[in-house]
Amino acid sequence: MAVLNIENVSKTFGETRVLEDINIAMAEGEFLILVGPSGCGKSTLLNMIAGLETITEGQITLDGRSVNAASPRERNIAMVFQFYALYPNMNVRRNIEFGLKMRGVAKKERGATVDRVARMLQIEDLLDRKPAQLSGGQRQRVAIGRALARDPALFLFDEPLSNLDAKLRVEMRTEIKQLHQRLATAMVYVTHDQIEAMTLGDRIAVMHAGRVQQLGTPREIYDDPANRYVAGFIGSPAMNFIECELSGRAGDITVCLSGSEGESRLWLPAATTEKLAAHGARRVVMGVRPEHLVPAVAERAGAIACRIDVVEPTGPDTYLHTEINAEPVTARCLPSAAPVAGDTVALAVDVERAVFFDCDSEARIA
Amino acid sequence: MATRTEDGVARGGPLARVLVYGLLLFAAAYFLLPLYVMLTTSFKTLGQISGGNLFALPAPFSLTGWRDAWSSACTGSDCTGLQHYFWNSVAFTVPAVLLSTAFGALNGYVLTKWRFRGSEIVFGLLLVGTFVPFQMFLLPMARVLGMIGLDNSVAGLTLVHTVYGVAFTTLFCRNYYVAIPDELVKAARIDGASFISTFRYVILPISTPILMVCVIWQFTQIWNDFLFGVVFTSGDAHPITVALNNLVNTSSTGVKRYNVDMAGAIITALPTLVVYIVAGRYFMRGLTAGAVKG
Numbered sequence: 001m002a003v004l005n006i007e008n009v010s011k012t013f014g015e016t017r018v019l020e021d022i023n024i025a026m027a028e029g030e031f032l033i034l035v036g037p038s039g040c041g042k043s044t045l046l047n048m049i050a051g052l053e054t055i056t057e058g059q060i061t062l063d064g065r066s067v068n069a070a071s072p073r074e075r076n077i078a079m080v081f082q083f084y085a086l087y088p089n090m091n092v093r094r095n096i097e098f099g100l101k102m103r104g105v106a107k108k109e110r111g112a113t114v115d116r117v118a119r120m121l122q123i124e125d126l127l128d129r130k131p132a133q134l135s136g137g138q139r140q141r142v143a144i145g146r147a148l149a150r151d152p153a154l155f156l157f158d159e160p161l162s163n164l165d166a167k168l169r170v171e172m173r174t175e176i177k178q179l180h181q182r183l184a185t186a187m188v189y190v191t192h193d194q195i196e197a198m199t200l201g202d203r204i205a206v207m208h209a210g211r212v213q214q215l216g217t218p219r220e221i222y223d224d225p226a227n228r229y230v231a232g233f234i235g236s237p238a239m240n241f242i243e244c245e246l247s248g249r250a251g252d253i254t255v256c257l258s259g260s261e262g263e264s265r266l267w268l269p270a271a272t273t274e275k276l277a278a279h280g281a282r283r284v285v286m287g288v289r290p291e292h293l294v295p296a297v298a299e300r301a302g303a304i305a306c307r308i309d310v311v312e313p314t315g316p317d318t319y320l321h322t323e324i325n326a327e328p329v330t331a332r333c334l335p336s337a338a339p340v341a342g343d344t345v346a347l348a349v350d351v352e353r354a355v356f357f358d359c360d361s362e363a364r365i366a
Numbered sequence: 367m368a369t370r371t372e373d374g375v376a377r378g379g380p381l382a383r384v385l386v387y388g389l390l391l392f393a394a395a396y397f398l399l400p401l402y403v404m405l406t407t408s409f410k411t412l413g414q415i416s417g418g419n420l421f422a423l424p425a426p427f428s429l430t431g432w433r434d435a436w437s438s439a440c441t442g443s444d445c446t447g448l449q450h451y452f453w454n455s456v457a458f459t460v461p462a463v464l465l466s467t468a469f470g471a472l473n474g475y476v477l478t479k480w481r482f483r484g485s486e487i488v489f490g491l492l493l494v495g496t497f498v499p500f501q502m503f504l505l506p507m508a509r510v511l512g513m514i515g516l517d518n519s520v521a522g523l524t525l526v527h528t529v530y531g532v533a534f535t536t537l538f539c540r541n542y543y544v545a546i547p548d549e550l551v552k553a554a555r556i557d558g559a560s561f562i563s564t565f566r567y568v569i570l571p572i573s574t575p576i577l578m579v580c581v582i583w584q585f586t587q588i589w590n591d592f593l594f595g596v597v598f599t600s601g602d603a604h605p606i607t608v609a610l611n612n613l614v615n616t617s618s619t620g621v622k623r624y625n626v627d628m629a630g631a632i633i634t635a636l637p638t639l640v641v642y643i644v645a646g647r648y649f650m651r652g653l654t655a656g657a658v659k660g
């Protein structure tokens with residue numbers, strides 16, 4: 001049975017439609033990511049699950065029970081906020097046990113829970129401090145501890161790491177993942193950071209403009225994006241989008257790509273050509289991830305001669321910036337084989353991995 | 367000539383400095399001298415006052431003025447000093463300060479953290495309340511007090527001051543609570559706290575500075591009020607400010623007893639002074655705290 005079931009949910013604030021027909025079902029123990037740009041409605045959806053916002057249309061069920069009319073207190077959930085939201089007047093111990101106290105748990109039992117949670121998060125020596133005396137990382141740990149104390153059926157996280165510096169963020173990310181593996185409790189995690197989304201999630205819901213654009217595993221989202229928006233949002237550096245002309249007909253479709261120093265014609269795989277033929281458009285947008293646009297191993301048919309404008313070493317990989325069909329693209333190469341800016345390099349496209357989108361609707365064609 | 371100093375602020379030479387300090391001393395004296403005269407006069411005998419120098423120290427040192435002002439001076443036909451009226455003022459000031467502060471805090475909490483449809487309008491209307499001059503209140507309030515049977519009573523004055531003060535305390539508290547992150551209240555709701563427990567356990571404990579501002583402001587306004595007191599009460603129910611006025615204007619012997627007047631004035635001013643000293647260090651902190659994100 002689904003821990004959380006969101007059915008046809010919409011939300012309007014006054015006149016503005018913020019969420020449109022959201023449908024998500026979450027399995028027991030699942031780690032679900034809501035990812036999308038700022039303002040796309042992630043927090044609003046999370047708040048609706050928590051009971052902090054009303055549901056305009058549709059239904060949300062927790063453990064099979066509709067909670068549309070239930071207060072946050074009546075839902076078996078806990079939440080971690082972006083700005084920690086620790087009670088500044090209470091020390092760490094009282095922060096963690098506040099939820100238990102509000103639910104009438106006896107003092108002795110509360111103490112035992114605080115000790116268990118503190119041990120789990122290694123914050124035992126902070127218990128008597130006030131939030132103001134803690135670092136950002138420690139505060140977030142305490143905020144997580146406050147959520148853990150209640151032992152809820154569902155955890156909600158609203159961008160819990162976005163206030164931490166880069167290094168701490170990566171550490172905490174790993175810790176949250178370990179925590180999830182240990183507790184095996186379902187979690188909904190909101191972030192605008194696609195790397196957090198890819199690394200943490202069992203499944204990812206990519207949101208944009210109030211809609212779920214795609215819901216799937218990280219692999220599905222990455223390899224098989226549902227539309228151009230998802231393809232461009234997930235992945236860093238971002239996928240290259242090249243507008244191009246198709247020629248030929250079903251079973252024998254080619255695409256013409258021209259670099260600054262020469263052009264070349266690529267034969268597309270059979271599965272792709274079938275879908276392209278069925279769709280019928282002549283002008284399409286081809287999507288190629290940087291790792292599928294690499295310097296050709298040898299003088300190979302189909303390689304595109306490009307003059308490299310900028311070379312960008314990142315350590316494990318080096319990225320090359322150039323143009324194809326007059327659009328800026330990024331290619332990837334090994335640092336040991338990196339050219340210098342101004343060189344001409346023959347770039348090969350892995351057509352098996354290329355995806356195609358409609359020019360206007362941006363929907364996936366093939 | 368201006369010279370650079372360590373802290374980078376250019377200061378004048380010795381002459382400019384003498385001028386600045388001179389001006390400051392003059393300003394201090396300007397405000398302190400009347401207080402000095404009041405204090406010394408209150409401890410003088412009538413004989414020394416009529417014959418002596420305004421700035422001389424009391425000789426002999428006499429408590430007669432204070433004793434009379436407190437317990438035997440005449441305020442109109444009644445000759446029992448200010449003590450009865452002092453307790454009158456205490457009797458409506460303390461509850462009115464506490465009530466208006468409590469309501470202001472609750473209003474501010476609702477207006478910022480439990481917004482409802484039209485809450486901005488409610489706040490706007492309350493804000494108008496801070497601009498309405500005292501005088502406009504008098505007639506309608508007198509009618510209302512009469513209708514509910516609270517005219518000429520300490521309870522009536524308590525009500526008037528509470529109602530009038532709520533507009534101010536709400537404004538103060540709202541502006542303070544606006545700066546408190548909403549997430550704090552959301553966290554409390556998730557933790558299962560009710561409307562009241564969220565206020566009691568989360569909001570109230572971090573409100574001390576602004577509550578102090580409300581208390582000082584309200585205490586000063588209410589204790590020092592003359593107009594409401596003189597209009598809504600008479601005789602026995604007068605507040606101390608009205609009684610002081612009567613005391614100064616009543617002279618059975620035809621001789622102005624300045625020592626009694628001064629002692630009476632100091633007795634009347636003393637409670638506000640005490641409140642400032644006790645709660646004052648929170649006052650500035652409270653007024654500026656709203657500007658800093660919690």
Ligand SMILES: Nc1ncnc2c1ncn2[C@@H]1O[C@H](COP(=O)(O)OP(=O)(O)O)[C@@H](O)[C@H]1O
Pocket residue numbers: 013018036037038039040041042043044045
């Ligand atoms: N209480 C509210 N009243 C009106 N509009 C709101 C309210 N809360 C959020 N919004 C709007 O809803 C949209 C989604 O907000 P939010 O869910 O916070 O986005 P995200 O968390 O994805 O950044 C934004 O355009 C925001 O301006």
Ligand SMILES: [Mg+2]
Pocket residue numbers: 042043044159
């Ligand atoms: Mg958000």
